[in-house]
Amino acid sequence: MSRGRFISLEGLDGAGKSTHLAWLTAHLADRGIDHRVTREPGGTPLGEQLRALLLEQSMHLDTEALLMFAARREHLAQVIEPALAAGRWVVCDRFTDATYAYQVGGRGLPLATFEALERAVQGRPGGLVEPELTLLFDVPLAVSRARLANGRELDRFEREADDFFERVRAAYLARAAAAPQRIRVVDASRPLDAIQAELAAILAGFGG
Numbered sequence: 509m510s511r512g513r514f515i516s517l518e519g520l521d522g523a524g525k526s527t528h529l530a531w532l533t534a535h536l537a538d539r540g541i542d543h544r545v546t547r548e549p550g551g552t553p554l555g556e557q558l559r560a561l562l563l564e565q566s567m568h569l570d571t572e573a574l575l576m577f578a579a580r581r582e583h584l585a586q587v588i589e590p591a592l593a594a595g596r597w598v599v600c601d602r603f604t605d606a607t608y609a610y611q612v613g614g615r616g617l618p619l620a621t622f623e624a625l626e627r628a629v630q631g632r633p634g635g636l637v638e639p640e641l642t643l644l645f646d647v648p649l650a651v652s653r654a655r656l657a658n659g660r661e662l663d664r665f666e667r668e669a670d671d672f673f674e675r676v677r678a679a680y681l682a683r684a685a686a687a688p689q690r691i692r693v694v695d696a697s698r699p700l701d702a703i704q705a706e707l708a709a710i711l712a713g714f715g716g
Contacts (some may be wrong), residue, residue, distance in 0.1 A: 512592040516603040519645035521666055522652035523696045529601055531704055543597035549576055551583040563663040573611050577625045603639055605683055613679020614672050641714050644684050645696035649673050
């Protein structure tokens with residue numbers, strides 16, 4: 509049995525990830541590709557409990573990073589690695605690129621701390637367990653803010669100041685520039701049909 513493929517979706521809140529995730533899963537289903545949709549932080553019962561803490565409870569930056577990676581370790585062990593080993597594709601709403609963008613870029617977590625946690629949690633004899641394809645939906649901060657202004661209650665990350673999100677966006681784009689074969693930057697400020705046409709082309713080249 510061939511190993512499954514691993515795709516992640518990234519971007520600022522308000523970039524349309526939920527809409528694009530729904531399109532992507534329908535696209536894979538139409539092609540008969542067995543897949544598992546999941547998210548981070550979360551994806552497991554323990555991970556969802558940690559997610560609730562992370563989104564609402566103030567904490568030290570080191571604690572925040574440790575909880576992110578603790579949830580990820582459980583997620584890998586319980587969901588992602590078993591699915592991939594069984595030949596299923598995994599589509600994950602956020603993964604380690606988000607930790608780099610938000611905790612390193614946004615909050616200033618030392619890069620050495622991030623890389624040590626990444627190796628400890630994702631390191632395997634063949635290298636890091638990470639997505640083979642990451643779709644980074646990029647929008648200007650003004651677009652993100654406008655889309656979030658829909659009356660719902662914001663979590664503690666979404667309540668951060670504009671300069672925080674400018675740093676997050678810059679970190680995402682820097683990470684993409686460092687890994688252009690894996691991370692595909694998609695201009696998510698365009699009309700939906702243009703975005704979906706680009707996604708279809710990317711997936712065709714990826715085997716989906």
